[in-house]
Amino acid sequence: MEIRSVEEEQQSPAVTANVGLPNAALHQVNDGVVEIEIEQDDSGTCGYGPLPIFLKFEDVEYKINGSSRNPVKAAITSVASRLRMEQGNCKHILKGITGNVGPGQILALMGPSGSGKTTLLKLLGGRLDGDIRGKVTYNDTPYGPSLKRRIGFVAQDDVLFPHLTVEETLVFAAFLRLPTEMSRKEKHLRAERIIKELSLERCRHTRVGGVLVKGISGGERKRTSIGYEILVDPSLLFLDEPTSGLDSTSASKLLVILRNLAKAGRTVITTIHQPSSRIFYMFDKLLLISEGQTIYHGNARESMHYFSSLGFVPEIAMNPSEFLLDIATGHVKDISIPETLQGSTDLQEIEVKVIKFLQCKYKTDLEPREKEENYHSVKAPMKLQLSIQIKKDRTSNWVEQFIILSKRTFRERSRDYLDKLRFSQTVGVAVLLGLLWWKSNIGTEAQLRDQVVNKTQTVRLLLLA
Numbered sequence: 001m002e003i004r005s006v007e008e009e010q011q012s013p014a015v016t017a018n019v020g021l022p023n024a025a026l027h028q029v030n031d032g033v034v035e036i037e038i039e040q041d042d043s044g045t046c047g048y049g050p051l052p053i054f055l056k057f058e059d060v061e062y063k064i065n066g067s068s069r070n071p072v073k074a075a076i077t078s079v080a081s082r083l084r085m086e087q088g089n090c091k092h093i094l095k096g097i098t099g100n101v102g103p104g105q106i107l108a109l110m111g112p113s114g115s116g117k118t119t120l121l122k123l124l125g126g127r128l129d130g131d132i133r134g135k136v137t138y139n140d141t142p143y144g145p146s147l148k149r150r151i152g153f154v155a156q157d158d159v160l161f162p163h164l165t166v167e168e169t170l171v172f173a174a175f176l177r178l179p180t181e182m183s184r185k186e187k188h189l190r191a192e193r194i195i196k197e198l199s200l201e202r203c204r205h206t207r208v209g210g211v212l213v214k215g216i217s218g219g220e221r222k223r224t225s226i227g228y229e230i231l232v233d234p235s236l237l238f239l240d241e242p243t244s245g246l247d248s249t250s251a252s253k254l255l256v257i258l259r260n261l262a263k264a265g266r267t268v269i270t271t272i273h274q275p276s277s278r279i280f281y282m283f284d285k286l287l288l289i290s291e292g293q294t295i296y297h298g299n300a301r302e303s304m305h306y307f308s309s310l311g312f313v314p315e316i317a318m319n320p321s322e323f324l325l326d327i328a329t330g331h332v333k334d335i336s337i338p339e340t341l342q343g344s345t346d347l348q349e350i351e352v353k354v355i356k357f358l359q360c361k362y363k364t365d366l367e368p369r370e371k372e373e374n375y376h377s378v379k380a381p382m383k384l385q386l387s388i389q390i391k392k393d394r395t396s397n398w399v400e401q402f403i404i405l406s407k408r409t410f411r412e413r414s415r416d417y418l419d420k421l422r423f424s425q426t427v428g429v430a431v432l433l434g435l436l437w438w439k440s441n442i443g444t445e446a447q448l449r450d451q452v453v454n455k456t457q458t459v460r461l462l463l464l465a
């Protein structure tokens, strides 16, 4: 299958398919050739709608080298390497991962803890340096600085200001990150639209909160972090375990939001631990990783069928993600396995055999097809390849940013310092210290020294009490 832009090929389409984009469609013409037609964005977003991005990655490898110039780090890493690193000082985290995902789709990265999901997510999001091998392209173009503004990354531990309200968080972000060509009103409207889109109306005036400050709920917090990222209309949205810590209903609601974001033309990639069945069936694609290697990549719904064709069938009713994680760890209790893997009673031996078997099967059965599709037959149209290299509109200059940041910091800090509890604490301590020194006998230097010793002991006793 080849993808060409309509400008490149002027043939009448025979089949038209929806790629999940409001402004793009695939037209199959002949000999399996496919064209992408992209319409001009008239949505009133000042040409700021998401640009369709096809992400492809092939044979991606990542190693961490323990050697460091910093002596302390070097000592720590050398101990770590002796304890757990493979091949001396080097840890091989990703071992040749291939895949792709397009606009309108959600790709779920699943696998046991430590399998390399977050590492792959960061690598694809251009957030990883070091020993990276393989090929990662965005519309068949390598990563470049112009892509930065087209990528949104929601990390597992969000960094939001606890004393700002949800609305303030988004409005300050809009002023900082949106292009200077947009008026103040437009920026406010954009923040307003995000609040509605992410159903944050109920908590818009509530403080975000943190460890010591009461604030919004975990789900609202996640949605605020997503809102912060989608303010600038990214084409690619990466999320690291967005549903962790949420109950199943809040997690499903969040997935519906991600679905809608994808439907609007974004490419969404998310790591997820153990989604419920309802959530699992919302994913378009699945990449299942075991010990840094792929054991399945393809349509999420077809994954169960693939594993049953290999002889892995659940013997009791199981949630698909539970089943997939079990086989990715080689834990096959209540799962029937192919005859070739039977015979051993040592559980650890079975686990190793199962993982190796699945890794080999993927390499021989699925990977060649993926590679063929990725780089030999499916090509992004020239128009998309060029658009991705154009920098998005200019944001505010450093003086404007300095002013906005100062305002934000002032609001955040002033609320912290003028917090009622903190204020009464400060006044209380001041009154107490004043009373301690009131009418103290400090006429001479010796008397002053005695008083200082006495007061210090009293304060210490008070603090201990």
Ligand SMILES: Nc1ncnc2c1ncn2[C@@H]1O[C@H](COP(=O)(O)OP(=O)(O)OP(=O)(O)O)[C@@H](O)[C@H]1O
Binding pocket: 064, 091, 093, 111, 112, 113, 114, 115, 116, 117, 118, 119, 120
């Ligand atoms: N900077 C680092 N130095 C050493 N090892 C690392 C580093 N970063 C990641 N690793 C290791 O790489 C492996 C994969 O880590 P990663 O965070 O990608 O796993 P994960 O699948 O996302 O796990 P989890 O689901 O628990 O978040 C782990 O064994 C981890 O310890």
